[in-house]
Amino acid sequence: MPTTNPSGWPQGAEVTELAAALLAQGRHLLNLRLGLESTAPAPHPALAQRGGCFVELHRGGARVASAGSFRPQGPLGEALAQQLEAALADMRLGSPTPDLRLEITALGTPDFIETPDEASALAQLRPGEDAVVLFHGCRQAGFLPRMWAELPSPALLVAALKHQLGREPTDWRGMMLARLPALCCMEDMEC
Numbered sequence: 001m002p003t004t005n006p007s008g009w010p011q012g013a014e015v016t017e018l019a020a021a022l023l024a025q026g027r028h029l030l031n032l033r034l035g036l037e038s039t040a041p042a043p044h045p046a047l048a049q050r051g052g053c054f055v056e057l058h059r060g061g062a063r064v065a066s067a068g069s070f071r072p073q074g075p076l077g078e079a080l081a082q083q084l085e086a087a088l089a090d091m092r093l094g095s096p097t098p099d100l101r102l103e104i105t106a107l108g109t110p111d112f113i114e115t116p117d118e119a120s121a122l123a124q125l126r127p128g129e130d131a132v133v134l135f136h137g138c139r140q141a142g143f144l145p146r147m148w149a150e151l152p153s154p155a156l157l158v159a160a161l162k163h164q165l166g167r168e169p170t171d172w173r174g175m176m177l178a179r180l181p182a183l184c185c186m187e188d189m190e191c
Helices: 013-033 076-088 118-123 145-149 154-164
Strands: 052-059 062-069 101-107 111-113 131-136 139-143 175-180 182-186
Touching: 013 076, 013 101, 013 182, 052 076, 062 076, 076 101, 118 154, 131 154, 139 145, 139 154, 145 154, 145 182
Parallel strands: none
Antiparallel strands: 052 062, 052 101, 101 182, 111 175, 131 139, 131 175
């Protein structure tokens, strides 16, 4: 069960336990949704803590459905259940089947980087570790940590987020960044 562990989350055996708990709970919920017998896994205390979540469903190594939210709106366990249901409603999926594999990215509480200077904000990002959300007014755009592989520098990543918001790469007026600790875990695949 491969995992990645950015800073801001439990370390060592604790992160392995949390990843296992997320996958066990996700598989249990998926099995119930498929009408299969499933025993509820032992509760993990982190699932009761506030957190956001993304769920992706894979079949044959390809992503076939996804749903998620950067916004921690309640307990992580509830976010997991909500996003799994949303992913199962994704029209790309077709009929859900037991061969689906789960990828879950759990997100902690956002750390808002408040600075009028873009360079100072970029210096506080942790490439390869953070989920990043850029805000401009009521609009937002975000990337999960895997996007650092495609956009390896903070400047490139934030420029891509600005593009999603329809802003110029050099425009920092009215912008605010948030970084979120993230834990990605997958069944039988590399995260």
